[in-house]
Amino acid sequence: MTLELRNVTKTVGADTHIHPTSLAFEKGGFNILLGATNAGKSTLIKLMAGLEKPTTGEVWADGQNVTGTSPQKRGIALVHQFFINYPHMTVFENIASPLRVQGLGRSEIETRVREAADVLQLGPMLDRRPQELSGGQQQRCALARAIVKQSKAIFLDEPLANLDYKLREELREQLPDILGERGTVIVYATSEPTEALLLGGHTALVHEGRITQFGRTPEIYHLPGDLTSARVFSDPPINLAPVTKRGEEMWMDETINWPVFGEAAALADGPYTVAIRPHHVTPTEPNDVSIAIRGPVQITELSGSESVAHFRIGGQTWVSLAPGVHPYRVGDYHEFHMIPGQCFYFGADGTLAAKGRAHG
Amino acid sequence: MAEIGLKNLRHSYLPSPAGPDDFALKEINLSWDDGGAYALLGPSGCGKTTLLNIISGLLTPSEGHILFDGQDVTALPPDKRNIAQVFQFPVIYDTMTVYDNLAFPLRNRGVAADRVDARVSEIAAMLELDDSLTTRAANLTPDAKQKISMGRGLVRDDVNVIMFDEPLTVIDPELKWKLRSKLKELHQKIAVTMIYVTHDQTEALTFADQVVVMQDGEIVQIGSPVELFERPQHTFVGHFIGSPGMNILPCEVTGDGAWFHGCHVPLEGPVKGTGQRTEIGVRPEFVRLADGGIPGLVRKAADIGRHTVVEVMVGDTPVGAIVDGPAPERGAEVHLTFDPHQTRLYTDGWIATERAAP
Amino acid sequence: MKTENQRGWLFVLPVLILVAFNALIPLMTVVNYSVQETFGNNQFFWAGLRWFEEILRSERFHAALGRQLLFTFTILIIEVPLGVAIALAMPRRGFWVPVCLVLMALPMLIPWNVVGSMWNIFTLPQIGLLGYFLNDVLGINYDMTQQPVSAWITVIVMDVWHWTSLVVLLAYAGLVSIPEAYYQAAKIDGASNWSVFRYIQLPKMKRVLTIAILLRFMDSFNIYTEPFTLTGGGPGNSTTLLSIDLVKIALGQFDLGPAAAMSLIYFAITLAVSWLFYTLMTRDDQ
Structure with a gap:
């Protein structure tokens, strides 16, 4: 059938x-x-x-x-x-x-x-x-x-x-x-x-x-395959931010940058949208290669096994989701770690331009 | 704002209840601090909405008292109790604009126009409704309507408590996140006592500082989300909270410990009680696939993105495990170990182990 | 789309035929009569719009139309608020609900000519229970066969008795469809009973009330049987409503041409007022 x-x-x-x-x-x-x-x-x-x-x-x-x-x-x-x-x-x-x-x-x-x-x-x-x-x-x-x-x-x-x-x-x-x-x-x-x-x-x-x-x-x-699909298939909502590629690096909000490898490194310089799922933004340093980002915590939620924090970064509200209990204080600047190897980069037309890689 | 006390509350919908089964609520005693975020959690028919309606005054209890700041309000009607309530389905006044809807509870209480204006603007801004203040409320989307319902609860600054009765039922998952965070944010901003009724454990745990788990008209456990998650006092709580819920595994207890399918299972600490039925309780989060341990066969494995949910058959008992990294094949032989600090014993449903001294 | 199923039309056909027999064919006959003159023997002479002009200028028509409008307006003013009030007072759940509903429906189940005869006998000054009671017990001079005012009051009371139930039942249907949460929310918002009525019950009843008013308007505007059996249009012409006058012209005097023209004018007024009313009532629904 x-x-x-x-x-x-x-x-x-x-x-x-x-x-x-x-x-x-x-x-x-x-x-x-x-x-x-x-x-x-x-x-x-x-x-x-x-x-x-x-x-x-x-x-x-x-x-x-x-x-x-x-x-x-x-x-x-x-x-x-x-x-x-x-x-x-x-x-x-x-x-x-x-x-x-x-x-x-x-x-x-x-x-x-x-x-x-x-x-x-x-x-x-x-x-x-x-x-x-x-x-x-x-x-x-x-x-x-x-x-x-x-x-x-x-x-x-x-x-x-x-x-x-x-x-x-x-x-x-x-x-x-x-x-x-x-x-x-x-x-x-x-x-x-x-x-x-x-x-x-x-x-x-x-x-x-x-x-x-x-x-x-x-x-x-x-x-x-594209930005819309990434948003539709993510719960909690996927974190998004505009980034600019310059040479070997991605720049977010002119203050945060990280090196890119593989297909992401091959992208033409210019503006992209980065997307990363909330469980790839963690309050403690993960095993993978990660970038430290800091932002004021706005809301915290605890679901027993997992902790959720909403924080501001680069003009956006991002969500971090991590197993265990983490002591966030609302209003405090907190350091989070995002894993560039888990990022998606979308072009201006919304289609997937490259998937992040941890190493060269 | 008030501290809420419930004393020996019992309620039956029958005129002359005979046995305990005729009571929708059986002997409720509670006390809630001023400014806290609380949740009433339980399956349909557990009495949580009955309890909520008793607190708001829509229902008069058969027995017992409700105290606001030590004052008995049992006999007071809802409008005299200074409370606000948000219902499962959005309640809006169709013929009014969004502004008038928000202003309604204030105007009914004779608040001066400039004060009304200030409060409505403030609440509308918090709820991101400020662009639609002049729109007729009937023409909005369900989530905007529910925001208005919430706004009518929040607009009064003198309320003792705001109650939410499954307020996110009609809202899409993506917006659920938004509205729930919004609510949490509002609580952090205005610090009014809030009570949230739901059957959805995620909503209850993420919203509340303290959760009351109910079953069949009784309170099973009151605790913080972490307490409920880590040390459920009853197997019902273990099963009801967590997704998937706690593994409840029939076991035998002898002088030297607990035995599950012939394997010795280390527990968190000494066993203090005995009973007819003995079960091991361990959450899937604390079950590991290992080289040695309890043998079993993988029945299914679902990659749900951030981890894999595996179901392993040990004899004829299914055991759930949450696994990071690659998922095992269906039908594969595996061994399970339980994190001893998170493995508890339950007798006749109630917890029977003591936490070992650190 | 060759596979489009055309069988649906077959099911609509009986209705089309029925409507044709019921409405279209008689209507065409009336149109036919309204522009001709006949003296019997199936002889017809072209009359053009003469009958329409005559009717529209006739004082008799003006008087009947005036009486008709007064009647319809009065019963609407009484029946709609009264019906809503009764519906609000009725229990919404429990043992008494079916009892109330049956009691309410009873007057509507009685054939119209029986209603007229019933009230006729009931109110006759000497033998009627009410007539006797008013005259001989209370000492009120009441005789609907002689006094126009008495006759008017009787006709209106009879219509209110007969038809308020319709408004009650429709309004009640609107009321019971309001979820309990609305009342609970209103209580908590501190709304007065009047606010509950004004902002919850009335808006939720609006649609059914529109239907109720429309039905009562059309029915009362075309009313014939009950007042005819009650007063026969008298005393004098005092209760001769449009339809009674129309029958007098058509059957009493056998002036088929003017009667047909009058029917059409009558029909046009009913249609125009109904349309206007419906448009106004549903204007701000999206």
């Missing part, structure tokens, strides 16, 4: 929701659409599922053009961010509903519903109605309905967004096993970068109706 968008666009009135987009998803593993709210993730899902028609372009499934095919005939399942179940039916009837539509026999339905319920730990709740279940169980019920019919593609549109933090973690943990090796294409929309990393697979970064980068999830995290 493959699912493909070929040069698809979507405009509504004067608004362009999706700019020309081509994308191919395969079965096995998660295909993640990562982007902020209103970036176009839901629209892409609706286009692939056939709930909306592209303004131009085509949707292909398994080598067939399905652009005009209705969603009912595409053999797909959709799980929404809100827990959508039939309120007047029991959990059993809810899970069985797609099979009844297919007209399967009673015993077959019984077996398959029990199977799906087992996978989602809903066995003891089959006789209850959705409103008697907790939020997590309601979403499991919706998931069971999606997997029971063995569809060709499953679309999950921020399925965990409305769950409690801990429930979200538990269900996310189980999702790969639940959806597992079913030979279906799994498309999963989320606005949380960490969620994408935990689920792995492939990720398409969505920003203002465009796919800015697509590839294996950890790979595109470690090598963003």
Whole structure:
């Protein structure tokens, strides 16, 4: 099974929701659409599922053009961010509903519903109605309905967004096993970068109706193709600052400079944007080669295992994230260490010009 | 600004509660200092919102007292308690401008116009709303609306406490960071007592100086983020705080220590209590992959950027580990060691080891 | 887009046919009558805009229109605030909610001509319960068959009794959709009851109230059955509203041409006022 968008666009009135987009998803593993709210993730899902028609372009499934095919005939399942179940039916009837539509026999339905319920730990709740279940169980019920019919593609549109933090973690943990090796294409929309990393697979970064980068999830995290992609795929937000390359060195704010090597050294002199993730700006000297930078601490946050400091540097607010507890005092100038080997340099047009290296 | 005391609070939504199960809140005793940042943390239905509404006066408790600076306010309605509250979904007065929204709580209390103007301008500047003061509030984005809700809480300088009920629910992750830092910054600036209710441990730990963890209407532990993280008093806290949560591993305890799957596990210090159920608690952050130790098989490994989250099966018990550097292959045989200073024993859910003398 | 599904039109077709039968064809007939003169025998003579001019200049029409506007204006002034007040006073949750809702809906379930007859019998001076009570117990000289003022009061009270419920139910629907957090926030902000009404309840009810006022305007402007069965337009012409007058011309005098012209003018006024009102009410919605 493959699912493909070929040069698809979507405009509504004067608004362009999706700019020309081509994308191919395969079965096995998660295909993640990562982007902020209103970036176009839901629209892409609706286009692939056939709930909306592209303004131009085509949707292909398994080598067939399905652009005009209705969603009912595409053999797909959709799980929404809100827990959508039939309120007047029991959990059993809810899970069985797609099979009844297919007209399967009673015993077959019984077996398959029990199977799906087992996978989602809903066995003891089959006789209850959705409103008697907790939020997590309601979403499991919706998931069971999606997997029971063995569809060709499953679309999950921020399925965990409305769950409690801990429930979200538990269900996310189980999702790969639940959806597992079913030979279906799994498309999963989320606005949380960490969620994408935990689920792995492939990720398409969505920003203002465009796919800015697509590839294996950890790979595109470690090598963003452009500034937008770097920003979309970073939580906490990636630190940015304008820099100027002069000879063998990068200059920031005319006071801080560091030598550059490799492809960064080969860049033409001129202005660039440096980007570095918060965990590569540390309060103590790291093992890697680092540059000391100083700035007044504005806000400090402690999350138990990690300390966060927001500080001013070169006219920007930067964030440092480090394991352990660090005694920051708000207002004090504090020394941080940034690792040039972990910097990205972006050109004026926003594309990645070079990735930093520690040594020559 | 005030010191807040809760004395023997109990609340039931039923008219005549019979057993303890009928109580949404079971015997709450607390005292909070003036000007602190506090969080109430727990899963849905743990009673945290009930407690918040009791403090704000939207709900009258079945039993017990609420004290502001030692004064009993249990019988006072919300507007007499001098408090502010920000709700889960932004509450804005649609027909008013942003300015009028912010001025509303002041005008209702008959504050003079020039004072209103000064406060509104100050708060609007802090929240970066000064450009949209004349816009009608109905036309703004959700995060701007939530900022207005916050602003209405912050605008009064005489409030005893400002309460936040899951205020970031409708906000995008990237803006969440911004608004949360903004809130933290505001607390550092104006030093009013703030209480923040959430199910999100990251929000609670990053915002508060002291976190109250609740489960089933009871307080399980009160502590600083570091205390909650390092020495959870109960396995629930260990599991609930941290992502992934603490490893809670069934073990056997004999005279000479704790045994997990036949391996001896050194603990942080002497065991002081006994119980039916004994478990080792160790956070994934303090589990190392080593050459020797407890043998296991790697079930999965996720590179989440700044480190790798590994799940290792020891027999049929999954153990989580957070690893820097290269991730092991799925199915690989590995050995685990636990940092003894961070390895605790729990009996019947409660901590049973004492910290060894340094 | 060759695969575009055209079947949707098939589903709309019955509605189109129905609308044609219901509205378009009768309307065309009326337009046809309004520009011709007929003396029966299916003989028609071209009359041009003569009927329109006559109607627009006729004092009889002016008087009926005046009465109609007075009636509609009065019932709106009474029913809308009263309906909102009742909706505000109704419980928002608990045992009494369904009871109140059913009680409120009852008057609307009664057929219109029954409402008229009911109030007629109820208010007749000698035999009606209310008529007897007012005259013989309280000593108020009340006779809606003889006194125009009594007749007017009766017609208005009857309409208020019959239709305030509609405003109540719509306003109530608007009220219950307001999240609890708004009331809680207002309490904490120290808002008075009036402020809560002015800044929370009224803005949230605005849309349904617009619909309520629009419906009540159109219905009361076209009202016929109830006042006709109650007073027959009397005493004299005092309660002869536009529709009653129209029926008198069309069926009483069989002047089909003028009646058709009057219908169209009537229709145009209703449409214009409704449009104007709707535009004004929704003007500042984005």
